[in-house]
Amino acid sequence: MVLRNQRLKSRDGLLVQLWQDDQIGWGEVAPLPGFSQESLEQAQQATLHALAQWSQGASLSAVASAFSALPSVAFGLSMADAELRRQLPAEVSLHSAPLCHGDPDELYSRLGALPGDGNGNKVAKVKVGLYEAVGDGLNVTMLLEALPDLHLRLDANRSWAPAKAAAFARYVAPELRSRIAFIEEPCTTREQSLEFARDTGIAIAWDESVREKGFEVHAEPGLVAIIIKPTLIGSLTRCRELIAQSHRAGLVAVISSSIESSLGLNQLARMAAWLTPDVVPGLDTLDLMQAQLVRRWPDSPLPLIAEDQLEPIWHA
Numbered sequence: 369m370v371l372r373n374q375r376l377k378s379r380d381g382l383l384v385q386l387w388q389d390d391q392i393g394w395g396e397v398a399p400l401p402g403f404s405q406e407s408l409e410q411a412q413q414a415t416l417h418a419l420a421q422w423s424q425g426a427s428l429s430a431v432a433s434a435f436s437a438l439p440s441v442a443f444g445l446s447m448a449d450a451e452l453r454r455q456l457p458a459e460v461s462l463h464s465a466p467l468c469h470g471d472p473d474e475l476y477s478r479l480g481a482l483p484g485d486g487n488g489n490k491v492a493k494v495k496v497g498l499y500e501a502v503g504d505g506l507n508v509t510m511l512l513e514a515l516p517d518l519h520l521r522l523d524a525n526r527s528w529a530p531a532k533a534a535a536f537a538r539y540v541a542p543e544l545r546s547r548i549a550f551i552e553e554p555c556t557t558r559e560q561s562l563e564f565a566r567d568t569g570i571a572i573a574w575d576e577s578v579r580e581k582g583f584e585v586h587a588e589p590g591l592v593a594i595i596i597k598p599t600l601i602g603s604l605t606r607c608r609e610l611i612a613q614s615h616r617a618g619l620v621a622v623i624s625s626s627i628e629s630s631l632g633l634n635q636l637a638r639m640a641a642w643l644t645p646d647v648v649p650g651l652d653t654l655d656l657m658q659a660q661l662v663r664r665w666p667d668s669p670l671p672l673i674a675e676d677q678l679e680p681i682w683h684a
């Protein structure tokens with residue numbers, strides 16, 4: 369796939385498995401190229417170092433929290449720790465907002481079959497900003513008109529200049545706009561995105577902004593949600609802090625994928641059911657993969673790479 373103008377042919381990462389007493393805890397450490405600052409080599413070095421400390425008695429959640437400069441490491445270790453301590457709830461319904469791209473016909477049948485949330489609403493996510501803004505506007509209008517219980521999350525990844533964002537909005541009738549749950553980062557700058565929200569009445573969410581230096585969660589007119597990608601954010605403690613800050617500011621926190629394996633996605637779904645129970649997470653990225661890893665995602669037809677097929681790197 370192409371991610372931020374970079375070709376990504378395989379998704380590489382580490383799985384950590386901890387044993388303590390009769391408990392097992394897994395974690396996934398998988399920096400995402402183009403998004404994570406740390407390389408897989410750095411992540412591996414730090415992970416091995418942390419595991420050595422843990423096997424000598426250090427608290428893993430403390431070790432994990434210390435890796436704030438290596439969020440993928442902090443996240444993976446703290447998930448393994450959370451499983452060991454049975455903090456993460458066991459299997460839950462893995463409902464997530466489907467990521468829609470491509471063929472409108474397939475999209476309609478997929479969305480038609482979608483389960484509703486507690487309020488009977490369907491939630492799906494559509495990437496915009498890749499082609500013409502007007503085409504995006506027409507496509508969104510078509511979907512919202514065809515499916516009256518559909519609410520859309522859109523994601524522009526900061527790709528629109530203000531004029532493009534305005535062109536998009538011109539093709540979405542005002543009465544449809546309230547069924548755009550939010551659009552993630554419509555414009556190049558935060559100021560432009562806030563202006564877009566003010567001018568169009570279309571709600572926005574921060575995603576990239578959350579990972580920028582000096583970002584602080586606070587309510588702003590038009591802002592409704594904060595996207596949290598734990599592999600890019602860090603430890604469970606840091607994620608919980610961000611979620612709590614979002615809730616205090618009256619914002620929705622949406623836990624979302626950084627293209628983890630089925631194992632990582634499974635944990636994110638359980639984390640979402642625990643920490644953001646009323647919000648559908650954004651985890652529909654497994655079909656980018658050719659296989660599942662160790663743990664299955666329900667209903668996925670992909671073959672499973674089992675534990676004994678992993679390539680061992682280090683064993684305590």
Ligand SMILES: O=C(O)CCC(=O)c1ccccc1C(=O)O
Pocket residue numbers: 403465467493523525575624625626627649650651652653
């Ligand atoms: O948020 C989702 O629903 C899916 C995840 C997703 O879109 C994504 C995944 C990896 C990197 C960037 C993004 C993004 O939000 O643009």
Ligand SMILES: [Mg+2]
Pocket residue numbers: 523525552575576595
């Ligand atoms: Mg996004």
